[in-house]
Amino acid sequence: xxxxxxxxxxxxxxxxxxxxxxxxxxxxxxxxxxxxxxxxxxxxxxxxxxxxxxxxxxxxxxxxxxxxxxxxxxxxxxxxxxxxxxxxxxxxxxxxxxxxxxxxxxxxxxxx
Amino acid sequence: xxxxxxxxxxxxxxxxxxxxxxxxxxxxxxxxxxxxxxxxxxxxxxxxxxxxxxxxxxxxxxxxxxxxxxxxxxxxxxxxxxxxxxxxxxxxxxxxxxxxxxxxxxxxxxxxxxx
Numbered sequence: 001x002x003x004x005x006x007x008x009x010x011x012x013x014x015x016x017x018x019x020x021x022x023x024x025x026x027x028x029x030x031x032x033x034x035x036x037x038x039x040x041x042x043x044x045x046x047x048x049x050x051x052x053x054x055x056x057x058x059x060x061x062x063x064x065x066x067x068x069x070x071x072x073x074x075x076x077x078x079x080x081x082x083x084x085x086x087x088x089x090x091x092x093x094x095x096x097x098x099x100x101x102x103x104x105x106x107x108x109x110x111x112x
Numbered sequence: 113x114x115x116x117x118x119x120x121x122x123x124x125x126x127x128x129x130x131x132x133x134x135x136x137x138x139x140x141x142x143x144x145x146x147x148x149x150x151x152x153x154x155x156x157x158x159x160x161x162x163x164x165x166x167x168x169x170x171x172x173x174x175x176x177x178x179x180x181x182x183x184x185x186x187x188x189x190x191x192x193x194x195x196x197x198x199x200x201x202x203x204x205x206x207x208x209x210x211x212x213x214x215x216x217x218x219x220x221x222x223x224x225x226x227x
Contacts, residue, residue: 009152032213043116043202043218044155051213090154099170100216102147104154 002026004093006103014111015083021076021106023065023091033074034092034100035065044090050074061085086110114139116219118203124225125193133188133222135203143206143214144186145170146178148199149221155202161186193226200224 004025013019025031032051036044048059055067065076074091091103116137125131137144145160147170157170161180175197177189186205190197201222206214 006154034215036218041221043220044204044216045218046215049213049215094213099157099160102155104152 002093002095002101004091004101004103006089006091006106008106009104010107010109012109012111013081016080018079019077019081019085019108021089021091021108023074023076023103025072025074025091025093027072030095032094033065033067034094035059035063035074035076036090036092036102038088038090038105040087047076047089081108081110083110083112114217116203116205116217118201118219118222120222121220122223124227126227127194128192131190131193131224133190133201133203133224135186135188135219136184137186137203137205137217138184139205139207139217140183141205141207141217142183143208143216144180145204145216146176146186146188147202147204148172149202150199158188158201193224195226198224198226 007022034049035047037047038044048057050057050067058064063078088105088107090105092100094100119134142163146158147155149155156172158176159178161167167178203219204216206216
């Protein structure tokens with residue numbers, strides 16, 4: 001079955017430290033990958049997406065993600081986080097259909 | 113301002129009392145969708161619409177209805193709400209008929225409590 005897994009439900013980190021949020025998807029020939037962020041009491045907004053081409057994708061707010069086909073992963077990274085990055089992050093995958101499948105989310109908590 | 117709006121933002125109701133959550137987008141998007149968000153389960157798709165008068169079931173359609181009479185509106189109808197429909201609901205839209213590559217734009221959410 002087509003699926004996406006976010007291994008960490010919560011990630012606590014201190015301000016200015018690096019962070020990696022993990023995302024794995026079930027294998028497929030053709031896949032499109034997304035990271036969405038949900039700030040407290042708001043809807044989701046797109047951080048970045050991978051459709052094709054370069055496997056390193058840069059998004060807003062200094063985030064980037066790397067598509068790794070052999071490991072079926074699309075981990076999200078930021079070299080130095082801010083308090084304002086505290087939010088819930090969702091990985092999502094589309095298997096070339098009209099449907100977007102979301103992971104269960106990772107809550108990033110940044111401490112001063 | 114380009115946006116997806118939902119109303120109401122918060123709703124407390126009782127079992128069996130029909131309700132409608134409205135969703136409207138001003139971006140001339142063809143694709144619209146409803147999700148519910150529950151702790152530990154992420155977002156699950158309820159229904160989606162590829163265009164006017166075209167709707168289809170998502171992963172968790174039981175107990176819900178939708179309609180797409182106009183391009184901009186996609187209301188979610190709960191004919192007889194039950195407590196297991198207590199959740200946070202999001203409407204989303206994207207440009208083209210399919211969402212494979214398109215960015216989805218989300219509304220602010222509707223928090224529904226069914227007593």
